[in-house]
Amino acid sequence: MSGVRRPLLLVTCLVVLAGCGTQAAGIPSPAPHSPTTATTSSTASSPASSVPPATSSAPRTTSKKKPPAPPPAASGVVVIDPGHNGGNAANPAAINRQVPAGRGRTKPCNTTGTATDAGFPEHAFTWAVSLRARDILAARGVKVLLTRQNDTGIGPCVDARAAAGNNANADAVVSIHADGATDPSAHGFHVAYSSPPLNAAQGEPSARLARTMRDGLRSAGFPLSTYIGSAGLSPRDDLGGLNLSTRPAVLVECGNMRNAAEAAKFSAGAGQQAYAAAIAAAILAYLR
Template sequence: MLRPPHPRRTARVTGAVLAAVATLAACGSAATPAPMPTAPPATSSSGPGVPGSPAAAAASRPANAPVVVLDPGHDGGNAAHPAEINRPVPAGRGETKPCNTTGTSTAAGYPEHAFTWDVAVRVRDALIARGVRAVTTRPDDAGVGPCVNDRAAIGNRAGAAAVVSIHADGSDAAGARGFHVAYAAPPLNDAQGAPSAALARALRDALRGAGFTPANYIGADGLAPRADLAGLNLSTRPAALVECGNMRDAREGAVLSSPVGRQRYADAITMAVLAYLGR
């Protein structure tokens, strides 16, 4: 979740993530750590020789395939490393913010970091199967960070055609529910202008088309132009941040924490990215 006055979050970039990028060349109250998510595996256990597997798709995709960077918010180890995630880092527009935060959770204790990782992996594997070179800004849900400025740098160095940051909100306002998509405004470079706004609209349209309701407490018609999100401010690539829903709302929290609900979100985000890329 990334919503004022709560700062964005992150910590160090791991060597595994940086290596992945090299080969290719935004929350509420602290969440109590919960059991690890039942995310799909990072790669198919069936191996690269099995048609239709993520590994097979990755091996067969063309070298000029577009790169998409998926940024699952927070990380599973953040809560245990407060000094590391609270250190200030550049946030753009002359500001600094804490490296990262722990994120929010549902009333039942399902954490945002688990949700974002699960959805990001589902989207990543679906995009790879469609010939897109998709990577995540963190390798798993057991680490710390990376910091918000480092997450932006991963997309920049990858020359990403699109960067999608995945979150869930944590508003305690009565009746607050629904998704919203943030993009940098006013823009600081050309990529933050029309391209990022178009990516945000594609995400909004796909989520709405999948039956999700735009937020009734922030933004307008599912869109929220923002000047305070470091990952968007520091991006030189088309970037948007989607808050998939409000984890603190009981009804919406149940959808966000269910495997069926997470697949619905992943399908919508995948279709949005493909539509934005014209694929």
């Protein structure tokens, strides 16, 4: 029986030696995979050449999304003209004196403006919106000048307001107002511009500014006027601040202060901010 076992032992030994022979010949065996991941441990017994690149045991890095780039800075000079002033009503002699209004006409220096039925005045609305629009534009790199510096003064007169934009060589002049239509159902904004034009700036530049302003306010959800102009635009020949301008200029009537729904927006900070944001966005679009 022992003579039968020797050949079996010899064969077994040869098989074992053949299995270890690669190391003995100096050829390294495949490097062991890290057992830290489920994918690696499931392929540990396979030759290295059969492991696809996706199963590499190297630590994976998680890519982080970069924050969105800030909007590009704008450039230019913009004059914002807050309509009327808080001291006008108490100084009728000063605001009623006649001043040049363009096209050979004269008209009163300024007016008191209108108010909501609850007594919120137009001058306070235009001042609040102008300040908010100024801050938005300044944050984007635009130089902004206002035609008046507070809401308690008198004027300035319409010719002086036009001169402010002219002297600043403004890229755009935007006068902000609110209307006082007697029909309480009348509502919506319109944008006025000088027509027929008296100079090159009152031509296509002002017309383009008017269209851009109209589109911006409409895109922000504000309705077009139901009672003045056409499609939100109103060409005018009787507005001194526009007639006397030698820069692209428009006047925005934001809506009817006698309309209850619009009056509520005019009187609230959120509404004022919404108008300011839409006006500022339109100015930026025009400057681009």
